[in-house]
Structure formats: structure tokens, C-alpha cells
């Protein structure tokens with residue numbers, strides 16, 4: 001995938017977005033440059049790039065060498081695409097890569113519904129057209145106490161929320177996964193209630209960290225990672241990152257997310273990464289980063305406290321786990 | 322083929338089957354086919370093998386009863402020891418690799434995580450059984466050996482509960498294991514009832530006249546533990 005950028009020296013300081021939001025200095029500059037040029041950063045799902053703006057040279061990004069803002073190297077493409085929790089394709093980590101071959105993410109329709117001024121149902125291409133895709137490296141911490149570092153490609157959910165124009169009644173956003181038992185063998189079992197549902201509070205949905213993701217490692221999302229459209233909230237446990245989204249609904253009441261419905265004692269709505277609140281069956285104080293031998297300490301809000309802690313000020317995070 | 326040869330062949334097959342998971346794990350570690358989380362993979366393969374081996378050990382006696390072919394009993398001890406070997410391996414991977422031998426993490430998990438507590442109990446119960454699996458112990462402990470080795474019914478039950486508690490939502494295989502365990506236990510009930518009746522009648526007769534001394538060691542090693 002080719003990413004076109006201006007030279008960093010072309011940047012003015014007003015182009016600078018808070019650095020912690022982004023990958024690392026290098027990626028950040030690319031993104032800033034791209035948006036400064038009024039350009040989508042390689043909208044892979046569209047398959048083509050706008051050809052405008054003062055673009056210098058095509059440049060190949062070596063995704064494997066990207067690092068998070070804490071200097072953590074990204075995991076390999078192979079790890080990211082062969083070790084997945086996506087129960088629609090089976091419950092073991094290797095199942096999604098093996099069983100998702102029959103899944104067809106194109107054509108795809110996304111519905112925006114509920115308490116919004118601009119509801120609608122869109123073909124994926126039209127749905128994505130207005131947005132600028134960016135690459136961002138995020139940690140992902142699974143509730144099962146393992147973690148992985150991933151270079152996602154997507155756009156802030158906040159941009160979509162702005163376009164949808166939620167009304168005063170919209171307090172939460174509810175997401176729904178596609179229901180296709182013929183292509184998703186897991187949906188032919190009763191392991192979970194289908195379709196999978198997740199939700200965010202409206203302020204969480206508009207937090208700058210929250211992404212709607214269409215790609216990984218600069219490529220379109222593979223089926224096993226939630227093609228063609230998934231959610232990423234890096235300060236929350238991985239199960240919040242609902243995959244293969246077909247419906248985004250603005251609602252008044254707290255959505256009944258699938259894992260909470262399955263086992264409310266063990267999984268909450270908020271699911272914020274929190275080393276001080278253990279899961280009943282395992283400690284959340286530590287995690288195994290894939291590729292590392294010794295467990296490392298889990299960070300509060302998965303290391304994104306500066307960006308998200310204020311949303312939960314005054315809340316009892318033991319109660320609202 | 323005579324009986325000795327058949328038993329030998331069965332034992333060779335048993336060794337091959339029982340060591341296959343070890344070879345697979347070792348080769349996987351060398352050639353890198355254990356996936357993105359190799360420690361978890363080792364934990365899963367060793368744990369699954371341990372549970373299957375424990376259940377397989379419980380298959381021997383019903384097979385003997387149903388077929389009437391007594392020599393099959395000679396497979397029981399090696400099977401039990403293989404089961405123990407895989408539980409030790411499983412525990413070792415957990416303690417040494419998963420928790421990096423950090424004593425505080427280990428004790429915290431054993432105390433606080435019910436699925437670990439239960440698995441650990443199962444492991445502890447198997448230790449005296451492995452230690453007393455020799456012919457000498459059988460002879461020395463006599464009736465107490467029989468009592469002690471009834472723990473082979475408890476350990477797989479704990480293994481099944483451990484498994485059931487550790488899965489997040491997909492309880493299908495743990496439930497299958499529970500069903501197999503239950504079936505294997507139910508198959509023993511007729512034998513136990515008969516045994517009780519036999520013992521009762523022996524007691525009655527012995528009240529009438531003293532019986533000649535039996536050879537407890539052999540009788541127990543072969544028959545008394547079902």
C-alpha cells in the first residue's frame with residue numbers, strides 16, 4: 001500500500017495534532033501531512049487515492065517496524081491475523097482464520113439509525129467516502145489477560161457522529177454485527193446470543209481515540225479481524241471491539257452488550273481495562289503481550305488514561321466494570 | 322498370538338499414543354507451529370491430554386468387565402502414570418512459563434481463582450497415587466492401597482470442573498467430558514453392587530467358618546479398584 005506524504009518540513013505547527021493520540025512521531029507526521037493536504041490517507045477500502053495536493057513521493061510504509069507511543073513494537077501481521085477471538089467463526093483462537101473463508105464482506109451495507117437527524121443506509125463505499133482514513137498503532141488488551149500491538153487503519157467514530165447529528169435523546173451508541181449463519185458457522189451454534197451487540201456511551205463514542213476500522217497493516221481488514229468494518233476502543237477490553245458492523249444505532253438506554261447478557265457477573269458494559277478490578281476467574285493486574293515470555297503489568301485504561309480518565313471521573317469503576 | 326504378545330503390542334501402541342502429544346509439543350516449540358501464544362498452546366495441549374488420559378484410565382476396568390479379558394488390566398497403571406506425567410507437565414508449563422516461577426503470582430492464583438484451585442487439588446490428589454503405584458506399595462499398603470486409589474475417581478472430576486470453569490462461553494467440550502466421566506462411573510455401579518453382595522456373603526460365611534488366607538496384594542492390584 002502506497003502512502004503519499006508531504007515532507008515533514010512542509011508542516012506548519014498548526015497542523016500538529018496531540019501527539020499521544022497517534023502512533024509515533026513518524027506516523028503522526030505523515031497523518032498530519034496527509035490531512036493538511038486535504039487527503040485521505042490511503043483509503044484502502046476505496047482502492048484509490050485522491051490525486052491532489054502537494055504530494056511529494058510515493059512511500060512504502062514498513063508497518064512491521066512501527067511502534068506505539070510508548071515505544072512498543074507492533075506484533076506481526078501473522079500474529080494479528082491468526083490469533084483472534086471472533087466467535088462467529090468458532091471459539092478457538094485459530095478458528096476465525098480457518099473458518100472465515102466463505103465470508104463475503106462485499107457488497108456491504110451499513111445502517112445509521114435511531115435518535116439522529118441524518119439516518120440512512122449506505123453502501124460501504126458511500127459510507128466511507130467522506131472520511132479520512134489514518135493509520136494508528138494501538139495496544140489491544142483482551143479480557144483473557146493477553147495483549148497485542150496493532151497498526152489499525154480507520155477513522156474517528158466522532159466524525160461519523162458529527163455527520164449523523166444525534167438528537168438530545170441519544171445517550172448511547174449501539175453496534176450490531178452482521179447475521180449470516182450460512183457464512184458464519186459459529187452463528188449456527190448457541191454459544192452466544194446472535195447477532196453480537198456492543199455499545200458505547202456517546203462521550204466514549206466521540207472520544208478521539210475511538211476508531212471505526214477498515215484495515216490493518218495498511219491492508220483491508222481480513223475476514224477474521226472483522227471485515228469490512230469494526231470498532232476499536234483501545235482503553236477497553238477487546239470484546240468491546242465489535243466486528244463486521246452492519247448497524248450503528250443512537251439510543252437512549254444503555255445497550256445490552258452480548259458478553260454482559262451472557263454473564264453479567266463477569267462482563268460489564270464499560271469493560272475499561274483496569275488492573276485493580278480482577279475478573280472473577282483471572283487476575284487483570286498483568287498480561288502476556290504476544291511474543292513476550294514474562295507477563296507485564298497492565299496499565300490503567302491500557303495506558304490511555306490521559307485521553308479517557310476524565311470521562312469516568314467520580315464513577316465507581318468497581319461497580320461499573 | 323498368545324496373551325503376552327497381545328499385551329505387549331497394546332503396550333507399545335499405548336506408549337506411542339501417549340507420547341505423541343509430547344513429541345508434537347516439542348516439535349512445535351522447535352519449528353514454531355504453536356501459534357502466536359505458544360505458552361497457552363502448551364497449556365491447552367498438556368491439559369487436554371491429561372484429562373483424556375485420566376478418563377482413558379477409567380475405561381480399562383469396564384472394558385475388562387464387558388469383554389471378560391483380564392489381561393487388559395495391565396494397561397491401567399501405565400495409563401495412570403501417563404496421565405500424571407501430563408498433569409505435571411501442564412502444571413510445570415503454568416508455573417514455569419506462564420507465571421515465570423513468580424511465587425506471589427502462583428500462590429495468588431491458586432488461592433483466588435477457583436478453576437486453578439480445583440485443578441491444583443486434582444494435581445495434589447494424583448501425587449500419592451503416582452508415588453504408590455509400585456507393586457511393593459500395593460503389597461505393603463494392602464486394603465489401604467485400595468482405599469487410597471479410589472482418588473482416581475475424584476481427580477478427573479476435578480479436572481472436568483476445572484475445564485468447565487475456565488472456558489468463557491463455549492462449554493460444549495467440557496460438558497462432553499463431564500458426560501464421558503459420568504458414563505464411565507455409571508458403568509462401574511453394577512460391579513460395585515455385585516462386589517458388595519459378594520463381600521457380604523463372604524462375611525456371612527466367614528462367621529460360619531474361617532476362610533483360608535487370600536493373597537491380598539494380587540487380588541487388590543487386579544480386581545478391587547474398579
Ligand code: HEM
Nearest residue numbers: 364365368369371372408412415440441443444480484487
Ligand atoms: C487434574 C489435573 C488437571 C487437569 C485434568 C487439567 C485439564 C485442563 C484442561 C482440559 C484444560 C483446557 C485445555 C483446552 O482448552 O484445550 C486446562 C487448561 C488450563 N489449566 Fe489445567 N488441568 C489440571 C490441573 C491444572 C493445574 C494444577 C493448573 C495450575 C495450577 C492448571 C492450569 C491450567 C491453565 C492456566 C489452563 C489454561 C486456561 C486458559 O486457557 O485460560 N491446570 N487444564
